[in-house]
Amino acid sequence: MQICxxxxxxxxxxxxxxxxxxxxxxxxxxxxxxxxQFNIDGxxxxxxxxFVHLGHTIDSQLDDTNEILTKRxxxxxxxxxxxxxxxxxxxxxxxxxxxxxxSDFYGSVLWDMSxxxxxxxxxxxRKDLRRVWDLPFQTHSRLIAPIxxxxxxxxxxxxxxxxxxxxxxxxxxxxxxxxSYHGVFLQHMFSxxxxxxxxxxITWTLx
Numbered sequence: 001m002q003i004c005x006x007x008x009x010x011x012x013x014x015x016x017x018x019x020x021x022x023x024x025x026x027x028x029x030x031x032x033x034x035x036x037q038f039n040i041d042g043x044x045x046x047x048x049x050x051f052v053h054l055g056h057t058i059d060s061q062l063d064d065t066n067e068i069l070t071k072r073x074x075x076x077x078x079x080x081x082x083x084x085x086x087x088x089x090x091x092x093x094x095x096x097x098x099x100x101x102x103s104d105f106y107g108s109v110l111w112d113m114s115x116x117x118x119x120x121x122x123x124x125x126r127k128d129l130r131r132v133w134d135l136p137f138q139t140h141s142r143l144i145a146p147i148x149x150x151x152x153x154x155x156x157x158x159x160x161x162x163x164x165x166x167x168x169x170x171x172x173x174x175x176x177x178x179x180s181y182h183g184v185f186l187q188h189m190f191s192x193x194x195x196x197x198x199x200x201x202i203t204w205t206l207x
Contacts, residue, residue, distance in 0.1 A: 003040055008041065017043030023060050045182060056107050062192065064110075068117040071105065072124050078102040079128040080120045094132045095148055108157055110166035112198045118157065125153045158200050163198055 008015055022038050022045050034150035038045045049060045057067040082097050089097075103125075111118060112142065129144050145152040151159070166181035190200060 001039055003042060011120075014018075015040040015043075017041065017045045020045050021048045023051055023058065025062065062112075063076055064065070064112045064115060066109070066115050068111055068115060068121060069107070072117070075102060075105075075121065076124050076128070079124075080183070083131060085130070090131050095129075095144070099150075100129070103156075105157065105168065109161050110192065111161075111196075113158060113161060113196050113203075118154070121157075122153045140145055143177045158203060161196050162200055165193055168193065177206075 004015065007013065009029070017040050020040065024036065024047075026137060036047055050066065051058050057070055059066060079098060079102050082094060082101060086094055086097060103123075126141050126144050129135075129148050129150075130139060133147060135144070142152075150156075165180065165184065168176055169184065171177045171180070180193060183193040184197045185194075188194045
């Protein structure tokens with residue numbers, strides 16, 4: 001922090017402590033964080049349990065629940081806009097629009113796929129597919145994706161997760177590659193990437 005302050009003084013750069021945060025990331029509650037204190041340009045940097053960075057909610061206990069629920073709510077908003085502005089279009093057109101503008105699921109490759117909140121995203125997606133095709137509410141969830149000529153949304157999320165893990169493990173960057181191998185093969189359930197790899201294998205093995 002002192003190096004940053006010295007650099008700022010030398011090149012006339014001001015740091016804004018209100019736009020920064022300090023977070024102790026751990027699944028175990030620790031009293032250490034209450035003793036932490038960092039300052040920049042004479043301003044104290046707040047200690048937080050949650051922080052939004054690049055559109056993602058980072059939790060100090062590595063819990064993705066809030067992040068997933070936020071993305072679910074954003075998904076519903078996007079789909080409502082598509083259905084509102086293009087309600088007179090053919091259902092096939094609306095499906096393509098949903099695929100293009102509503103199914104990015106930015107950051108989903110980092111989610112803990114074993115969380116029940118992931119299913120809430122899948123439920124929201126299936127409900128809106130029913131709306132697109134004007135299907136009865138009782139239409140079985142297993143039939144919705146084939147009717148729309150799509151993969152089931154959970155399978156798509158898992159596939160994206162697998163592709164992400166594969167790219168990390170085959171990365172040209174030796175650090176990324178080493179961390180990925182360590183998480184998948186050594187840390188297993190203690191690593192987010194390792195836990196997701198095992199969850200995907202178990203899920204698709206049981207199908």
